[in-house]
Amino acid sequence: MTTNLSVDEKKDVYGVIGKNPLRHDGTDKVTGRAQYGADIRLPGMLYGAIFRSPHAHARILSIDTSKAEAYPGVRAVVTAKDLPDVESKIAELGEGTINLRHQSNNVLARDKVLYFGHAIAGVAAINAHIAEEAAALIKVEYEVLQPVLEVRKAMQHDSPILLDDMRTDELGKKGDYPSNIAAHYQAQVGDVEKGFQDAAVIVEREFFTSMVHQGYIEPQNATAQHNPDGQITIWCSTQGAFGVREQVAEILQIPISKIRVIPMEIGGGFGGKIGVYLEPVVVLLSRKSGHRPVKMTMSRSDVLAATGPTSGSYVKVKMGADANGMIAAAQAMLAYEAGAYPGSPVGAGMGVIFAPYRIENALIDGYDVLVNKPRTAAYRAPGGTNAAFACESVIDELSEKLGMDPIDFRLLNGAKEGDRRVDGPVYERIGFLETLEAAKNSPHYRAPLGGSNCGRGVASGFWFNYGGKSSASASVNSDGTVSLLTGSVDIGGTRTSIAMQLAEGLGIPAESIRPVVADTDSVGYTEGTYGSRTTFATGWAVYEVGKQLKEKLLERAATIWETELDQIRFEHGIFLFDDKQMTFAELASRLDETGGPVVASAAVRPEQFGPTFAAHIVDVAVDPETGKVQILRYTAIQDAGKAIYPDYVESQMQGGVAQGVGWALNEEYLYDDQGRLINSSLLDYRMPVALDLPMIDTIIIEVSNPGHPYGVRGVGEVPIVPPPAALANAIYRATGVRMNRLPMNPARIVAELNQQKG
Amino acid sequence: MNKKIRVQATINGEEFEFLCEPRQSLLEVLRETLGLTGAKEGCNNGNCGACNVILDGALVNSCLVLAVEIDGCNVTTIEGIATPQGLHPLQQKFIAHAALQCGFCTPGFIVASKALLDQIPNPSENEVREWLAGNLCRCTGYDRIVRAVMDAAQSQEKTL
Numbered sequence A: 001m002t003t004n005l006s007v008d009e010k011k012d013v014y015g016v017i018g019k020n021p022l023r024h025d026g027t028d029k030v031t032g033r034a035q036y037g038a039d040i041r042l043p044g045m046l047y048g049a050i051f052r053s054p055h056a057h058a059r060i061l062s063i064d065t066s067k068a069e070a071y072p073g074v075r076a077v078v079t080a081k082d083l084p085d086v087e088s089k090i091a092e093l094g095e096g097t098i099n100l101r102h103q104s105n106n107v108l109a110r111d112k113v114l115y116f117g118h119a120i121a122g123v124a125a126i127n128a129h130i131a132e133e134a135a136a137l138i139k140v141e142y143e144v145l146q147p148v149l150e151v152r153k154a155m156q157h158d159s160p161i162l163l164d165d166m167r168t169d170e171l172g173k174k175g176d177y178p179s180n181i182a183a184h185y186q187a188q189v190g191d192v193e194k195g196f197q198d199a200a201v202i203v204e205r206e207f208f209t210s211m212v213h214q215g216y217i218e219p220q221n222a223t224a225q226h227n228p229d230g231q232i233t234i235w236c237s238t239q240g241a242f243g244v245r246e247q248v249a250e251i252l253q254i255p256i257s258k259i260r261v262i263p264m265e266i267g268g269g270f271g272g273k274i275g276v277y278l279e280p281v282v283v284l285l286s287r288k289s290g291h292r293p294v295k296m297t298m299s300r301s302d303v304l305a306a307t308g309p310t311s312g313s314y315v316k317v318k319m320g321a322d323a324n325g326m327i328a329a330a331q332a333m334l335a336y337e338a339g340a341y342p343g344s345p346v347g348a349g350m351g352v353i354f355a356p357y358r359i360e361n362a363l364i365d366g367y368d369v370l371v372n373k374p375r376t377a378a379y380r381a382p383g384g385t386n387a388a389f390a391c392e393s394v395i396d397e398l399s400e401k402l403g404m405d406p407i408d409f410r411l412l413n414g415a416k417e418g419d420r421r422v423d424g425p426v427y428e429r430i431g432f433l434e435t436l437e438a439a440k441n442s443p444h445y446r447a448p449l450g451g452s453n454c455g456r457g458v459a460s461g462f463w464f465n466y467g468g469k470s471s472a473s474a475s476v477n478s479d480g481t482v483s484l485l486t487g488s489v490d491i492g493g494t495r496t497s498i499a500m501q502l503a504e505g506l507g508i509p510a511e512s513i514r515p516v517v518a519d520t521d522s523v524g525y526t527e528g529t530y531g532s533r534t535t536f537a538t539g540w541a542v543y544e545v546g547k548q549l550k551e552k553l554l555e556r557a558a559t560i561w562e563t564e565l566d567q568i569r570f571e572h573g574i575f576l577f578d579d580k581q582m583t584f585a586e587l588a589s590r591l592d593e594t595g596g597p598v599v600a601s602a603a604v605r606p607e608q609f610g611p612t613f614a615a616h617i618v619d620v621a622v623d624p625e626t627g628k629v630q631i632l633r634y635t636a637i638q639d640a641g642k643a644i645y646p647d648y649v650e651s652q653m654q655g656g657v658a659q660g661v662g663w664a665l666n667e668e669y670l671y672d673d674q675g676r677l678i679n680s681s682l683l684d685y686r687m688p689v690a691l692d693l694p695m696i697d698t699i700i701i702e703v704s705n706p707g708h709p710y711g712v713r714g715v716g717e718v719p720i721v722p723p724p725a726a727l728a729n730a731i732y733r734a735t736g737v738r739m740n741r742l743p744m745n746p747a748r749i750v751a752e753l754n755q756q757k758g
Numbered sequence B: 001m002n003k004k005i006r007v008q009a010t011i012n013g014e015e016f017e018f019l020c021e022p023r024q025s026l027l028e029v030l031r032e033t034l035g036l037t038g039a040k041e042g043c044n045n046g047n048c049g050a051c052n053v054i055l056d057g058a059l060v061n062s063c064l065v066l067a068v069e070i071d072g073c074n075v076t077t078i079e080g081i082a083t084p085q086g087l088h089p090l091q092q093k094f095i096a097h098a099a100l101q102c103g104f105c106t107p108g109f110i111v112a113s114k115a116l117l118d119q120i121p122n123p124s125e126n127e128v129r130e131w132l133a134g135n136l137c138r139c140t141g142y143d144r145i146v147r148a149v150m151d152a153a154q155s156q157e158k159t160l
Helices: A028-029 A064-072 A099-107 A130-135 A193-198 A241-252 A279-288 A300-306 A344-353 A385-403 A406-413 A434-442 A495-505 A534-561 A584-588 A646-663 A724-735 A746-757 B026-033 B091-095 B106-119 B123-136 B145-158
Strands: A001-005 A045-052 A058-064 A074-079 A091-092 A098-099 A119-125 A138-144 A167-170 A173-178 A181-189 A201-209 A219-225 A232-234 A259-263 A295-297 A311-320 A327-339 A362-370 A454-463 A470-476 A481-486 A513-517 A569-571 A576-577 A580-583 A599-604 A612-622 A629-639 A696-702 B005-011 B014-020 B052-053 B060-062 B073-074
Touching: A028 B091, A028 B106, A045 A130, A045 A279, A045 A300, A058 A119, A058 A173, A064 A074, A064 A130, A074 A130, A074 A259, A091 A099, A091 A241, A091 B073, A098 A099, A098 A576, A099 A241, A099 A279, A119 A130, A119 A279, A138 B123, A181 A344, A193 A311, A193 A327, A201 A385, A219 A279, A232 A241, A232 A279, A241 A279, A241 A576, A241 A599, A279 A295, A311 A344, A311 A385, A311 B005, A327 A344, A327 A385, A344 A362, A344 A385, A344 A584, A385 A406, A385 A454, A385 A646, A385 A724, A406 A434, A406 A454, A406 A534, A434 A454, A434 A612, A434 A629, A434 A696, A454 B014, A470 A534, A481 A495, A481 A534, A495 A534, A534 A569, A534 A584, A534 A599, A576 A584, A580 A584, A612 A724, A629 A724, A646 B145, A724 A746, A724 B073, B026 B052, B052 B091, B052 B106, B060 B106, B091 B145, B106 B123, B106 B145, B123 B145
Parallel strands: A001 A696, A045 A295, A167 A181, A232 A259, A327 A362, A481 A513, A629 A696, B005 B073
Antiparallel strands: A045 A119, A058 A138, A074 A119, A091 A098, A167 A173, A181 A362, A201 A311, A219 A232, A219 A295, A311 A327, A454 A612, A470 A481, A470 A599, A569 A576, A576 A580, A612 A629, B005 B014, B052 B060, B052 B073
16 A cells, blocks of 8 residues: 655646656566676677685685686686786765775785685686586685684774775774774764753663675676777676776776676576676676686575675664753764775665764764675665664663653654754755654554554654766657657666656656666766666756746747747647647657757756655564564655655565664574674575565655756665664564664574563 | 586576586576576575575476486476566566565566466465465565556456
8 A cells, every 4th residue: 555645745746746647667577578798798808717715814825827728618717817906095986985906806805805705716617507506616725814804893993804905994093003994084063962861761771783784686797898998898787887987997997988888687686686796707708718708697505695785783872851851961872894805885874873863962983893794885765774673672661761752752852854963964955754743644553553462663764865966868750749868777766756757857758768877988977776776866957858848848939830939838748839839759750840950968966955754653473482573564654755656665665674674673694703794695695575564555645846847856765774773663662672682583582572572 | 526417407498408517506507507596695504585486387496406306307487487478477476566676576476476377377466475475575565566466367358
């Protein structure tokens, strides 16, 4: 069941926006015709494989590839020796920054392997089986070192060190001894000590989460053709083709103009397909194999062992409220596992943790910590879920201690326009209170909860959203359609949500737009599909394109009618002058006689991207014998600003909930004491299946974003933020046990219930 | 190198004859030898369902079937679900209900759902969820997939 509550007065003025046209790529995707990266087959193509480290932490003493090279059918073998030395340089990757030297070392290890599955060498052969067999013949001598597998142990002074040159960035100053703490950040406002003195109720708790994976169903893949003239073409599964071009150019020290990246259809990303893994390796293999195209696809166990995950974390939260229920002070310490190289989303976690609330006294410390696990990548609202699990559990406990309804407590303390977030920014118009009101008035929250061992939980979530650079170009076709090129990879229906914004401006149906995802040589620079930015920013680019097309078409109409431009009106796709009129299609058929083709392009970099909030309600039944949590009912409420394509807004909400449920109840990386990942299959890394979930109800709130022509706010990320806290709070109401560790799997719940019984 | 074996099979109603190594999975041969790339490789060990095909009436993960095993068999892949007249009701309903985001798991879900409706023409929500529990989707939360399958079942009933 879905509901759409708009507080936007312009709700019904749109002809296309807010409707649900059939997506343009629908037929391709239900017939198996859509071309994903692994579907490509080029003449003379070779197949690649990666040799990976069996150790979590070791020095590489030597690498012998001679047997692999001599293996029949092998055409090339590459190691880090084939990579140029790259200087340390920080690159913006969207949803986080990365040091390109670390990125290079992550692609192929040089002197040290830092996690189980760290890539060491690449092989290209005439088929994938031979490539794998040859890779197994590579001999590496290691000096095996003690792995560091837990964030707080990694922070200790006597911990083994991952990167010998790592010095802590301590609030902007470099430390003077090696450490696994890459950085310590701090945000504060007011006087937290004094705030706690004024509090009538204080709750202080610790929370633990394990690494979890994005879990996209399509494994990473890449194909490259390195030409004798030095021109390179890469076909791959990526959230952003321009980002691939930049990273490959930096890692291989090649000008970007030598590289064309063709983004294939992508089988899910969720943040995990922004950084490159295979792309530089297949380029090297193509060059070394006599310029033959080389395709490589990761196995699922490699995907789990060596790509993706988001941080495991330790978060301590202390919050106090006065007797009236006003939050008096809040303090948090967040330590996030970055994996093998710096760059955990702890900064985002610090921003998220108290973001929904108006807090005058607060102190937040964040630590970015290296451990011998894969380099973490963005994962849907990166860092946010870990933080909200902690804060929203404490908020629930505070409201309980105060005898207040948990939504009322949030309404009393909820942030609104003009309030300052602890980490600095002051909110413009936001929709948190509207979201909470809708939750409180929802059929779900008003329904009684029946049955023993049942409980209802509530939690909120915040996400910043992002703007970034987007380009688009369009041409009017003589049959009244418009061809549209954007650089935004379509992961979840954005071809259509973008096309709809152009169609709206031109007064024509969404079906009259032909949207194409273009490669890096065919459209202007466009950042990747991340940060909940694509419908917002690329939608804005096509809005600008539409304005230009309209101006040009008005000029053509003026030519045909032999009148002045300002005499012509354009309404709902019809050009009007005196008693004459022409439809968009009629005018489009007369471009040749009025001066030839009509094209337009635009580039934008919007800054006012409008953060968003969510409130989730969940009912659970907990089996006291087995500890299994069954979700009886789930409702997600979220401010979308303006829902351009409501079916797909709701689908983002439902998908975020499902991932959050998996994180909350089942998913975790399990390592043995030597740092070997022991659950690297989709059987043992257990993601939710259809039988684990009920229907997921949604309520879309529309509090228009003043920073977008149609009021859009990003919608993709925030729905993963509340679920673990909402479930923890529901489990508490069902059992009386407060779970502070994810996942809340049956074994952990039974253990807690047994402890409760004594 | 392994000696190749000759296999004959009916795939999507057409007679095929191909050579394959004994170690090659049906999935690999469909994708790499026959160019039928609609079946996807998500895990290559039977956990995700993205490579689902119907083999002599039974739903299977094509990554767990050796290509040599299909000699003399009848195989339906996602490429064989639509008819010359147009999309299958399941395909239409998946689009209409927005039951896909990235679309990578979609071929597997549609093939699995076809096998379900062949056996149980009017399944309950729980029967749909149980049947599809072998197919992983990471984008949708399954809500819209379940609705699409039930709606397709109803529209098929009407046309019978």
